[in-house]
Amino acid sequence: MHILLASGDDGTVHLARLDASGVPLGEPWQLSRAALPKEVSDLEATEQPRWVWDSSSEMYPPLLAAGVRLGRCHDVTLARTILRFSQLVQDSSYAALATELTGSPAYPVTEDTPLEDLQESLFEAPRHRRTAGEIRAEFAAQLDAVQSSRAPVRLRLLLAAESAASLVAAEMQSLGVPWDPQVHRELLSDALGPEPAPGRPPARMEELAQQLRAELRAPQLNPDSPQDLLKALHRNGIEVRTxxxxxxxxxxxxxxxxxxxxxxxxxxxxxxxxxxxEAWIRNGRFRPDYVVGGVVTGRWASRGGGALQIPRTVRRAARALPGYKLLVADASQVEPRILAAMSGDAGMAAAAREQDLYAEIADAGFGGSRSSAKVALLGAMYGATTGESARLMPQLRKLYPRAIALVEDAARQGERGESVSTWLGRSTPPPGPEWDAAQRTQSQEEQRRADAWARSRGRFTRNFIVQGTAAEWAECWLAGIRSRIAAFEAPEGHEETVFPPTGPAELVFFLHDEIMIHAPAELIPRCVAAVEEAAREAGRLLFGKAPVDFPLTVAVVDSYDQAK
DNA sequence: CACCCCCGCGCG
DNA sequence: AAAGCGCGCGGGGGTG
Incomplete structure (x- = not known):
């Protein structure tokens, strides 16, 4: 059962039951925003529907704030981003509709983008709120596009994982990473000296700057200015380029x-x-915005607070509350394992059944040198052209011909301006107007630039299939963790605690191939089991019985710095 | 003043 | 060692 949820213009919300193809069942109804949480909560309990809406990031946070957790959804906007470019979608009518709805050309905007392509999105009135009818029609078109696609099972899995991820992201944002401002202040003053007055640099930085000005005989040096610094270094015979x-x-x-x-x-x-x-920690929690599908490859992005770049130096401030623990789990060497599974390369798959894939590859063909094996494999997935990595490629190709052929083919397709796709069917956006321009080059100089551009595009498509499929595995993993820990109940001794709507085990952080759960210590063993089961399930969902493992490194700690 | 690019560095 | 992929952010330094 699907239930559509759409905001009206007049402070009301429209609901409608939809059948398996998105056709309305019975009469739609509407209610006030204030009455929504109760209604949604009741329907969730009785029907466990898949909620269909324009966007989780808009609809779910207010429900969470009102104490309502939902099980499943279909995020029409995220699905559109995937389906509009997917090479698996054969009927182009949905792709055309999707492009129209995004209000932007199907290719990235550059300075050469024709003005008429931009005018509509630049000058149109603020986007009107989409009506329930429009959302329902698009949902039905999406179901149809999937059904008639080359691989409905894969695309359905991808859309389900992406929508589940959108629920996880909203829940993570509302929970936040537990963050101890006192510990953070201590580590700042240990490193930098006491908090400086506004507009003043910290004492320790000022000392170092003075020392630097003396050593470089540059009394006016601003060490924050690369230009300034470069000149001062050159004057002292330090011939750096950057x-x-x-x-x-x-x-x-x-x-x-x-x-x-x-x-x-x-x-x-x-x-x-x-x-x-000051800007990011409120009530002892770090709450950044996560942007599901914000990266072309399908990885998450974030907005504000540098959520996906928390440096090791401050991780000590991410701490479990009393009686709680942090469970930090990361999937080891995901990308090479993904490559092994996608390519069906028996040799690499054998290595990917072991705990340390690089060590296996080292023994198989690099004289036991783990670092050589790692550099060679990373180079294969990133498209290295020089240095040790490029030198080791022939050996790697000899060992794992099918795996290497997969990434090389993806690179060649990118160089020709073609699209490539992940395992579940997310495709690269088409290359855009600069590629068309490159086809019409005249001068040698233009030809050289066009070649450089093609090689760069090739490195992108080469990496896209691996990074993007790894992101799909990770979203399946996340979804599996979420559904398992949701069922956990408060342990004894916590009867009085008021838990968030997501329950006592909090999934609070996700970073490409790593998750963090904040949970009462008594629940941690069950969380560990959930995380491990979900990893196995994700492997099965994507690759069936493919003989590749996705081992985890699991740490149960009091603070984030203790993991790894 | 706002806006943009470049640089450098943090993360995977 | 620092190449080869994907990001976000803050500061400098230029533009309009």
């Missing part, structure tokens, strides 16, 4: 140590200092 730390490291000069230290502290101060704490 001011990146790895390049500075190789120079032996008394200014290098304080400069590297300054850069480290400056990063901590600007990215995760007192201002960050």
């Amino acid at each position: 001011t990146r730390q790895w390049e500075l490291q190789s120079f032996n000069h008394p200014a290098i140590a304080p400069l590297l230290e300054y850069k480290k502290l400056a990063r901590l101060y600007t990215a995760n200092g007192w201002a960050w704490l």
Whole structure:
């Protein structure tokens, strides 16, 4: 059973039961926003429907805030993003509708984009709220596009995983990562000195800057300015091309140590200092916005607070509450395992049945050198063209011909301007107007740029199939964890605690191939089992009985820095 | 002043 | 060692 949920213009909400093809069943009804949580909660309990709506990010947070957790949904907007480009969708009528609805051309906008393609989206009035009828019609068209596609089972799984992920993201945002501001303040003052007055640099940074100005004999030096810094370094015979730390490291000069230290502290101060704490920690929780499907490959993105870049140095401040633990689980070496499973390369799959895939590959063909095996494999998935990685490619190709052929084929297709797809059917957006322009090049210089562009596109498509399929595995994993821990009840001794609508075990963080659960200590063993079962299930959902494992590294800790 | 790009660095 | 993929963010430094 599906139930459609759509906001009206007048503060009401429209509901309608839909059958398996999205056709209305019975009469639609409507109610006030205030009455919605009760109604939705009752329907969830009695019918366990799949909720159909324009967007989870818009509809679900208010329900969560009112104490309502939902089991399943179909996010029409996320489904559109997938289906409009998917090569598995054969009937182009939905793709055309989807492109129209996104209000932007089907290719990325650049300075060469014809003005008429942009005008509509730039100058149209604020987008009107989509009516229940429009959302229902699009939902039905999406079901039809999937049904008539080349691989309905895969696409259905992808859309279900993406929608489940959208529920996870809203729940994570409402829960937040438990964050101890006191611990954070302590680590800041340990590293930087006491909190400076507004507009003043921290004491420790100021000391280092002075030391640097003395060593480089540059009394006016602003170490935050790469241009300024580069000039000062050159004047002192330090012939770096850039001011990146790895390049500075190789120079032996008394200014290098304080400069590297300054850069480290400056990063901590600007990215995760007192201002960050003030802006992002409320009531002991870090609550960033997660953007499901925000990356072309299907990975999540985030907005605000640098949620997907929490540096190791501040992870000590992410701490379980008293009586709770953090369960941090990450999937080891996901991308090479995905490559092994997708390509059906028997040799690589054998390595991917072991705990340490790189070590197996090292033994199989790199004289036991794990680092060589790792560099070679990463190079194959990223498209390395120079250095050790490129040198090791022939050996890797000899060992695992099918796996390497898969990524090489994806690269060739990208270079020709074609699209490629993940295992479940998310495809690259078409290359856009700069590719068309490159086809009409005249001069040698233009030809050289066009070739460079094609190689770059090839590296992108090569990586896309692997990174994107890994993201699909991870969303299936997330969905499986979510549904398992939702059933957990409060352990004894917590009778008085008021738990969030998602229950006592809180799925609070996700980072590409890693999850964090914050749960009462008594529930942790069951959470560990849930996380491991869900990983096995994700492997089966994508690849059936394919002989590849996705082992996890699981840590039960009091603070995030203790994991790994 | 707002807006944009580049740089550098954090994460996977 | 720092290449080869995908991101977000803050600061400098330029533009209109």
